[in-house]
Amino acid sequence: xxxxxxxxxxxxxxxxxxxxxxxxxxxxxxxxxxxxxxxxxxxxxxxxxxxxxxxxxxxxxxxxxxxxxxxxxxxxxxxxxxxxxxxxxxxxxxxxxxxxxxxxxxxxxxxxxxxxxxxxxxxxxxxxxxxxxxxxxxxxxxxxxxxxxxxxxxxxxxxxxxxxxxxxxxxxxxxxxxxxxxxxxxxxxxxxxxxxxxxxxxxxxxxxxxxxxxxxxxxxxxxxxxx
Amino acid sequence: xxxxxxxxxxxxxxxxxxxxxxxxxxxxxxxxxxxxxxxxxxxxxxxxxxxxxxxxxxxxxxxxxxxxxxxxxxxxxxxxxxxxxxxxxxxxxxxxxxxxxxxxxxxxxxxxxxxxxxxxxxxxxxxxxxxxxxxxxxxxxxxxxxxxxxxxxxxxxxxxxxxxxxxxxxxxxxxxxxxxxxxxxxxxxxxx
Numbered sequence: 001x002x003x004x005x006x007x008x009x010x011x012x013x014x015x016x017x018x019x020x021x022x023x024x025x026x027x028x029x030x031x032x033x034x035x036x037x038x039x040x041x042x043x044x045x046x047x048x049x050x051x052x053x054x055x056x057x058x059x060x061x062x063x064x065x066x067x068x069x070x071x072x073x074x075x076x077x078x079x080x081x082x083x084x085x086x087x088x089x090x091x092x093x094x095x096x097x098x099x100x101x102x103x104x105x106x107x108x109x110x111x112x113x114x115x116x117x118x119x120x121x122x123x124x125x126x127x128x129x130x131x132x133x134x135x136x137x138x139x140x141x142x143x144x145x146x147x148x149x150x151x152x153x154x155x156x157x158x159x160x161x162x163x164x165x166x167x168x169x170x171x172x173x174x175x176x177x178x179x180x181x182x183x184x185x186x187x188x189x190x191x192x193x194x195x196x197x198x199x200x201x202x203x204x205x206x207x208x209x210x211x212x213x214x215x216x217x218x219x220x221x222x223x224x225x226x227x
Numbered sequence: 228x229x230x231x232x233x234x235x236x237x238x239x240x241x242x243x244x245x246x247x248x249x250x251x252x253x254x255x256x257x258x259x260x261x262x263x264x265x266x267x268x269x270x271x272x273x274x275x276x277x278x279x280x281x282x283x284x285x286x287x288x289x290x291x292x293x294x295x296x297x298x299x300x301x302x303x304x305x306x307x308x309x310x311x312x313x314x315x316x317x318x319x320x321x322x323x324x325x326x327x328x329x330x331x332x333x334x335x336x337x338x339x340x341x342x343x344x345x346x347x348x349x350x351x352x353x354x355x356x357x358x359x360x361x362x363x364x365x366x367x368x369x370x371x372x373x374x375x376x377x378x379x380x381x382x383x384x385x386x387x388x389x390x391x392x393x394x395x396x397x398x399x400x401x402x403x404x405x406x407x408x409x410x411x412x413x414x415x416x417x418x419x
Contacts, residue, residue: 014275046273073276075327077379078317081273085320088237113344121317121379124372128315196344200337207335210282221334222285223350225299 004066004104004178007033007040010058012072012083014046021110021146026071028154028165029108032172033067041065045072045082058086059093067104067175068135070126073146074111078122087129097134104175105135110146114199116190118144139181141171145193160193230254230261231304231354233297235311235322238267242396243361246403247310250359253407262300266321269293273324280331286349287331294328302332304354306411307386309377313360313393316372326380333383340382348385356386357410360393369393 009030013020027042034040041061048054062068072083079087107126109119123140130137143149143164154161154168167188171181192199211217232250236243247263254261271294279289288295301307311322318326334347358377362369374391381389392410394403 014273075274075276075323076330077376077383078323080276081320081324081327084314084317084323088314088320091315115343117343118379121372121376124375125315125317128369128372132315200344204336207282210278211285214283216283216285219285220282220336221349224286225302225332226350227303 003037003176004033005038006065007038007067007069008061008065009040009042009069009071010048010083010086011042011044012070012080012086013044014080014082015150017044019151020073021143021149022071022073022108024149024152024154024157025108025110025141025143025146025164025168026069029071029106029168029172029175030069032169033176036172036176038067038176045080045086049082049085055086055089059090062090062094062103065103066178067106067138069106069108071108071110072122074109074113074119074122077118078125087133091129091133094133099131099134099136102134102136104138104178104180105130105133106138106171106175106181107140108143109140110143110149112145112147112203114145114192114194114196116142116144116192137180138175139171139186141167141181141186141189143189143193145199148193163188163191164193228254228257228259228305229303230259230306230308231297231300232261232263232308232310233301233322233325234263234265234267235309235319235325236265236267237312237319237321240312243310243312246359246361246394246407249400249403250308250310250407253404253411257411262304264293264297264300264325266297266325269297269325271297271324271328274327274330278335281335288328290328294325297325298329298331301329301354302350302352307354307356309356309358311358311360313362313366313369313373316369317376329384333385345383353385353387355388356381356384357389358391359407359410360391361396362393363396365395 013022119142170185211220377391
């Protein structure tokens with residue numbers, strides 16, 4: 001099997017460039033592929049889906065790619081609207097294509113829950129997309145509690161990122177050889193970054209602080225639609 | 228019984244519209260009252276993932292469009308019906324656009340449900356949930372994903388009851404009516 005030459009990263013977060021955990025995770029993986037000689041290109045779904053010409057550019061980039069990496073946040077148990085729309089368009093443009101010899105497709109999903117299990121349905125949807133759109137499914141990586149990685153490259157995220165980086169390194173090494181992501185990388189990333197008890201404690205404090213900062217501390221449990 | 232129907236059919240999808248009409252007829256036979264949202268016809272911006280609906284304008288999205296109205300309609304109902312083409316096993320983009328905007332209905336604070344971390348409820352009452360997926364033909368893989376998605380979604384929406392059914396575009400009208408009739412066990416649910 002020839003080594004892949006082109007990697008495409010599609011960032012599925014609606015946040016501005018540089019601000020999301022999806023970009024931190026996907027960006028790190030693609031930089032590791034670039035370090036192994038692959039050309040890489042990054043596209044943002046929020047920008048892309050604004051115009052037909054940009055959607056056309058995405059579809060062309062998908063056709064050039066040997067490795068297609070989709071990194072996105074979990075929205076209500078599955079893929080965000082913009083990502084779903086993008087995948088609908090990609091699948092439509094690739095109708096009838098065979099997965100044999102096709103690009104590898106990798107999904108990386110992160111959620112605001114500490115356990116990675118919440119991401120499994122989204123990964124099943126991604127795998128089904130790969131099948132229908134004629135990609136080779138190279139595996140899905142799920143991270144729980146992804147919020148602390150937002151807004152900076154993983155390399156700058158400190159000790160908490162070590163095992164995430166190790167898992168992505170393992171994934172990149174396999175993908176660079178045209179192989180699927182090893183199970184150990186999937187399992188390593190799925191391990192909670194912090195204990196669920198600590199995560200929920202810190203999360204609760206974070207929401208209260210935000211409420212305080214925004215002057216709505218006492219309204220955080222408001223019910224504006226209550227009849 | 229107050230029902231909200233979210234029609235997630237894409238442009239030109241007449242079958243999903245037909246299913247909506249069959250569903251309305253079934254609900255009407257039971258004396259129900261349905262509010263229908265044909266989502267592709269509504270101006271609904273996508274969720275920005277900003278969490279302002281939790282920390283700046285608690286319980287309401289900062290974007291003032293039909294997405295707010297759909298969320299309000301859901302929480303005021305006894306039953307919410309998600310009607311959607313099954314898309315890679317999941318919801319269609321049109322349905323997902325509205326569903327993403329519904330996180331204002333739950334609280335940012337965490338709780339444990341069956342050992343997993345989820346968000347707390349914001350309201351005392353949530354609607355029962357029925358998801359009707361539409362496939363061109365039988366596809367056990369997609370049906371399994373869809374069923375799991377609905378189960379997970381029901382937990383996070385704090386739905387007191389939920390059901391997922393999948394119909395095929397090739398099925399005849401009598402069969403479709405029977406499926407809908409059987410799929411509405413929540414029709415006895417009344418808001419308390």
